[in-house]
Amino acid sequence: MKKQFLCFAGALFLIAFLSSAAAQAPDISEQTRFEARSNQRYLHRLTDRNYKSAWSGSKGQGALDIISPTPIHGLYICWQQQPRAFSIQTISNNQVSATNYIESAEFVHQYYPLQGQTHIRLVPELDNGKNFSIEELFVLGNGDVPSWVQQWQPSHEDADLMLLFAHPDDEVLFFGGLLPYYAKERGLKVLPVLFTDAGAMRRSELLNSLWSLGIEHYPVMGSFPDLYANNLEHAYKRNGKRKSNDFLTEIIRKHRPEVVVTHDIRGEYGHGVHRLCADIAINSIKYAMDESRHPNSYQEYGPFQIKKLYLHLYQRKDRDVSIEMDWDQPLVSFSGKTGLELAVNAYRQFHLSQHRYEQYSVEPRESRHSSYRFGLYYSDVGDDILKNDFMENVVPDYMIKDEIFTEDKR
Numbered sequence: 001m002k003k004q005f006l007c008f009a010g011a012l013f014l015i016a017f018l019s020s021a022a023a024q025a026p027d028i029s030e031q032t033r034f035e036a037r038s039n040q041r042y043l044h045r046l047t048d049r050n051y052k053s054a055w056s057g058s059k060g061q062g063a064l065d066i067i068s069p070t071p072i073h074g075l076y077i078c079w080q081q082q083p084r085a086f087s088i089q090t091i092s093n094n095q096v097s098a099t100n101y102i103e104s105a106e107f108v109h110q111y112y113p114l115q116g117q118t119h120i121r122l123v124p125e126l127d128n129g130k131n132f133s134i135e136e137l138f139v140l141g142n143g144d145v146p147s148w149v150q151q152w153q154p155s156h157e158d159a160d161l162m163l164l165f166a167h168p169d170d171e172v173l174f175f176g177g178l179l180p181y182y183a184k185e186r187g188l189k190v191l192p193v194l195f196t197d198a199g200a201m202r203r204s205e206l207l208n209s210l211w212s213l214g215i216e217h218y219p220v221m222g223s224f225p226d227l228y229a230n231n232l233e234h235a236y237k238r239n240g241k242r243k244s245n246d247f248l249t250e251i252i253r254k255h256r257p258e259v260v261v262t263h264d265i266r267g268e269y270g271h272g273v274h275r276l277c278a279d280i281a282i283n284s285i286k287y288a289m290d291e292s293r294h295p296n297s298y299q300e301y302g303p304f305q306i307k308k309l310y311l312h313l314y315q316r317k318d319r320d321v322s323i324e325m326d327w328d329q330p331l332v333s334f335s336g337k338t339g340l341e342l343a344v345n346a347y348r349q350f351h352l353s354q355h356r357y358e359q360y361s362v363e364p365r366e367s368r369h370s371s372y373r374f375g376l377y378y379s380d381v382g383d384d385i386l387k388n389d390f391m392e393n394v395v396p397d398y399m400i401k402d403e404i405f406t407e408d409k410r
Helices: 002-022 040-047 178-185 200-212 232-239 241-255 272-287 295-301 339-350 397-401
Strands: 033-036 064-079 086-092 095-102 109-124 133-140 161-165 190-197 220-225 259-262 308-312 322-324 373-379
Touching (some): 040 133, 133 200, 178 339, 190 272, 220 232, 241 272, 241 295
Antiparallel strands (some): 064 109, 086 109
């Protein structure tokens, strides 16, 4: 009897597992036909899974028809640029039967749910092809939205921890397992902030990397040019000293991070923009409290004082401020993978455009630019004692209110 029960239970588990697996919406892009009046020879770019290329349309000539023998229940679009306005039309018997007007795409990678149509049409509303350019388009059938489809939430307005980095891929090369550990494993509000605009392809690479690391709230992306700088002065000359500092001052006031982590004050291998990120982070300690600095954001958001600032590899001669993170611990939220493994995988799988630079890789513990070693540059909550946690001595207010963190748990 016991053996029969176990067999029955096993059968139920197998049925439940297969049902769950079958519930995931399939990617039906390969069986889908795409038609357009313009740029027809580039339609293959929609599904070549190459973020270097894109298909572009414009008002009047830029409508894109998507036709599938299988009902379409969702579109996942990786835009090259944020479209200002477009419509999703349902086509029945060669006639428009329904129109869903979308004023703009909130995120560059965006998912649009549908109701099982077999013929839909994307129509740009502005006569500017640059605002209707698609890098990759995924057509999904019926079922649960797959986990790899990025369904972004708005950026955190009250972040616990902010990571400021210069370029896409720096988030893993020099900061290792920071993002998966704090955002997913610890469940904190982590805000990635990218300083430079490295172009559409690298923007998509970054979003793919961040999503794989457990980031679900959209990052903040700067518009500064991706230009190499030999030193801090050179970086400021290229990007504007006031403009660069105002950029971070406004972000600090708007998103109110408790803790900020950023680059080495020497720029790791000497990159001036890395040095600039460290310098504007240091300046933000006082600038975000100064009414004369970026008055518009002061008026809109008010002043804000961060509690701690960590710089990569930072040390002091007069006292020990260094900490060492452990990116080698298995993370339950990632099925036992370590933060370092996740960072390495994100770089290998998503930052493909950078693989031509063989000297770059996620910095291991013992390397000169170890992604494990940081230093406490500033603290409003005392010195670190454990020296292994960016959030030491910091308890977010919402955790206290929700009783996530109590005296008994200290």
